[in-house]
Amino acid sequence: MFLNFFPKDFNFFDLFEQQIGHAVEAARFFKEVVSYDCVTEDTVSKMSAIEHKADDVAHTIIEQLNKTFITPIDREDIHALTMEIDNIVDMLDTIVNRMRIYNITGVDKNLQEFAVVIEESVQAVAVAVGGLRNIKNVKVVFDACVEVNRLENVGDTMRDEMLMELFATVKDPIAVIKLKDIYVYAETVLDICEDVAHIVDSIMVKQA
């Protein structure tokens, strides 16, 4: 296999920015979806299209990684970062898909508020990932990572309150099963964002 020592025509940082850009797009679309009265096939297809675009970038990164001998950051970190950003988009795609499978209708105010936090978190992740290309961005990157951690804590509390309200007010067990899943999945997006922030943080620490 031919290994590029000094690949000219591609740049890991550009690819990461593209990938996290698709995650931001997915989070923004998710915020829109939770304002709909129901999730249609068309909604699912749109999210799925974003997921495919993100997937393509992830594949390109892994392919380039396998072909490149000297990488700007540790190989394991490049791999872990790509996989984890991919997980953000996958989880958002899973939630929308599950909302259709469960035929969830009506606007859920709690879920709408949660989607705002998700979008904020993914955007903070995008700032962190975007800052990776220059060690001068160290403060910007660290601040963004702190924000992602903060939002994960906010989300934990929100999910707990949503679950408490769900079990206190909804008496239909099938509805409880469905919404519990959606709420737990929604919080998982913030957990994944935190994982991405940890990876970015440790890359920055190593380069500092």
Added chain:
Amino acid sequence: MFLNFFPKDFNFFDLFEQQIGHAVEAARFFKEVVSYDCVTEDTVSKMSAIEHKADDVAHTIIEQLNKTFITPIDREDIHALTMEIDNIVDMLDTIVNRMRIYNITGVDKNLQEFAVVIEESVQAVAVAVGGLRNIKNVKVVFDACVEVNRLENVGDTMRDEMLMELFATVKDPIAVIKLKDIYVYAETVLDICEDVAHIVDSIMVKQA
């Protein structure tokens, strides 16, 4: 501790073939189980026996890994591959056990079809793992990995359809809880197969 530089009496590739052989056996038995009217203690014991055999091979691999200084493939990859093949068998064992715990009776046509896909996937994984011993098998290995990925996508769609049908037709919440678990676990087997395929694929890429 004495480290073998050139261990003569054992071979990682043989052990991997043995281990994945037990996974194929488990998948085949699972296909049989879902055609039974109910899962008995005897069924659980039979699956458990397969799981123990697979476990023993995994332990042998890890032990040999700890004793061997020069390995034919990266240590981390040997470790990851063994652990992940083990997860296939563990998950099949968990499903059968859960079917008994939930006292699920009657033949579920959807689950029967799903078990066929699982067996196909584990067999494709076996082809991929078996091909690892010779770099000449690169095409066979890559084709098998592509097939595993394809079957994971097929399984995703099938699980979604099974869940949709479940929530649309079954009105007993307890039955919904039980079958939802079984369906989700069943699809997880395909996810694990895909993880194994990724590991095999990356081992091949490194050696190419």
Added chain:
Amino acid sequence: MFLNFFPKDFNFFDLFEQQIGHAVEAARFFKEVVSYDCVTEDTVSKMSAIEHKADDVAHTIIEQLNKTFITPIDREDIHALTMEIDNIVDMLDTIVNRMRIYNITGVDKNLQEFAVVIEESVQAVAVAVGGLRNIKNVKVVFDACVEVNRLENVGDTMRDEMLMELFATVKDPIAVIKLKDIYVYAETVLDICEDVAHIVDSIMVKQA
């Protein structure tokens, strides 16, 4: 960044003992909690305080790891060990929190017995982790790891029996949803303890 070659003022083994000490404290408190008639805000706060203390030690370990050039055991192992011990405390905290969210009342004899096994397992993990500082402790460490594995198997069986009894006797689907979650989470603590034991075991093997 300044890297310590021979850091004098801190010791990884002391920090690990502190961290696992908080896990033991959490397991002990959990055993107490399951004897209460209900979980109050105060109970949640107490467990949360233990979790914060454990978290602080984990952060210290990771910070020291990033600043230290030569570590007594592999960097990856230090990282993995800290993360996994943290997961023990996190899961215990999650369970208590979930018991409050679900407003679970009344003493559950099965859960009480399970909490005893959890405490035993975390204490065996503490022995294993504590033994890491000296290779002379190899037998004590290995015996403790075997005990953790044994308790994981015991817990598996207990959880299965708890689930079987739950589905056979409780007819309220919402109650089933709640208790199923708690039982599954409780067993997960033992899985995490087993993961810690695996890490400790492999550290010992490498040093032997």
